[in-house]
Amino acid sequence: MPIPVPDVSSLPLAELVSLSGRRAVVTGAGQGLGRAIAQRLSEAGADVLVTDVDEKLAASAAETLKGRALPVRMDVTDPSSVSAAADRAVREWGGIDIWVNNAGIFPSVPALEMSADTWDEVFAVNARGVFLGAKEAARRMSEAGHGGVVVNVVSTAGFRGTAPGLAAYVGSKHATRGLTRQLALEFAPMGIRVLGVAPTFVPTEGNLAAAGVTDPAEASHLMSVMQPTILGRLGVPDDVARIVLFAASDLAAFMTGSTLLADAGETA
Template sequence: MTFPFADVSASPLTALLSLTGRRVVVTGGAQGLGFAIARRLAEAGAAVAVADLQEDRARAAATQLTADFGIDAIGVAMDVASSASVDSSAAAVVERLGGIDVWVNNAGVFPSAALGEMSDEHWDQVFAVNTRGVRNGARAAVRTMADGGVVVNIVSTAGFRGVAAGMSAYVSSKHAVRGLTKQLALELAPRGIRVLGVAPSYVPTEGNIAAAAAAMADRAGEAGDPSTVPQAMTQSLIGRLGTPDDIARVVLFCVSDLSLIMTGSTLLADAGETI
C-alpha cells in the first residue's frame, strides 16, 4: 500500500510553515480559542472559514481576518451537533473557497452537573457537541479532502485525567475524542489525511471564564467569582496561565508540514499541568 506523504526534508522552514493555498475550517471560530486559531492560520496564508453557531459573529470574525491578513475568509453558520448543519456548511465552504484542506474541531461545551443530579439531556448535550460534533466535522472534512489534508481535534487535559467535580460528562466526552483521534488517524492515513489532537489546560477565554465561574457557583451555592477561576483550575509550571495564542501556535504546528511525520497523537498544551 502506498501512503501519499511526501518527504519534505529538503524544504526551507518558511515553506514548511506556510499554509498558502490551503483552505481551513475552524469550528467555534468566532471568538476565544477558535478565533485565535483562525488568526494564526490566516497569518500563515490559509483561506479561512469561520464556522460558528452565531453567523453574524462568524462573518464579523472573517471580515477582521481579511482586513488583518489580506486572505480570503468567510463566516458560516454551523451547529456541530447537527449532521445536516455541518454537511450543508461544509458544502458552502467548498463552493466559496474551492475545497477544504484543514478542519479544526474546536467547538465544545462544558456545563457542570453532579452525577446524582445530572439529567439525560445534560449528558446527551455534552456528547452531542463535544464528541458527535467532532465526528460530524471529521466526516464532512474527509468527504471533501480528495488530495489529503489534516484534521485537528481540540481535546483537553480532561482527555487524560479526571478534573473538577461535576465534570463527568465533559471528561468522558474528551476521552472519547482522544480515542477517536487515534482511530481516525489509522483509517485515514492511506488517503493522505493526518489526524492530531491538541489538549489545552484551562485557558481564560470569554466562554471558559463564564462556564467555569458557573460551575464554581453551582458547587458553592452562590455567585462565582470569575477572577478566582484560573487559580482554582490550573497548576501551571511556567509561572502563568496559557493564552489562546499559545494554543493557536500548537495548532499551527499540527496543520503545517512541520509536523508531517505525526498522526494519531494528542499534544498536551498544558504548561506541565498533567506531569
C-alpha cells in the same frame, strides 16, 4: 491506491510553516480558542471558513482575519449543517485542506444531578460534532485526492479527571482523544493526518462565564491557585492556536494519531 504523506525534508522552514494556498475550516470560531486558531491559520496564509452556531460571532471574527475569510453558521451536531458548510468551502475555494474541530461546551453539573439530556447534549457537541466534522472533511479531501489534516481540540480532561461537575465533559474529551487515534488509522491511506491538541484551562469568554466571572484577571487569580503551572502563568488562546498551526502545517507532516498537550506541564 493509498496516498502517501509527502516527504518535505527538502523544504525551507518558511515553506514548512506556510499555509499559503490551503483551505481551512474552523468550528466554534466566533470567539475564544476558535477565533485565535482562525487568526493564526489566516496569518499563515490559509483561506478560512469561520464557522459558529452564532452567525454574528462568526461574522465578527471573520472581519479580523488577514486573508480571505468567510463566516458561516454551522451547528456541529447537525449532519446536514456540517455537510453544507463543507460543501460551501468546496464551492467557494475549491476544496478543504485543514479542518479544525474546536467547538465544545462544558456545563458543570454534579453527576448525581445530571440529566440524560445534559449528558447527551455535551456528547452531541464534543464527540458527535468531532466525528461529523472529521468525516465530512475526510470525504471532501478523499474525493479531491490530495489528503489533508484534521485537528481536534481535546483538553487535558481527555487525559484525567478534573473538577467535580464535569463528568460529561471529561467523558466526551476522552472519547475525542480516542476518536483521534482511530480516525488517524482509518484516514491514513487517504493521506489524511489526524491530530489532537489538548489545552489546559485558558481564560476565554466561554469558560469565564462558566466560572461565574467576567474579569479575566479575577479568573487568572482563581485558576492560578487551583491549577498552578510550572511556567509561571496561565495560558492565553494564542498559546493553543500556535500549537494547532504547528499540527496543521508541514512541520508536523510525519505526525498522526497523537494528542499534543498544551498545558504548561500540568498533566503527568
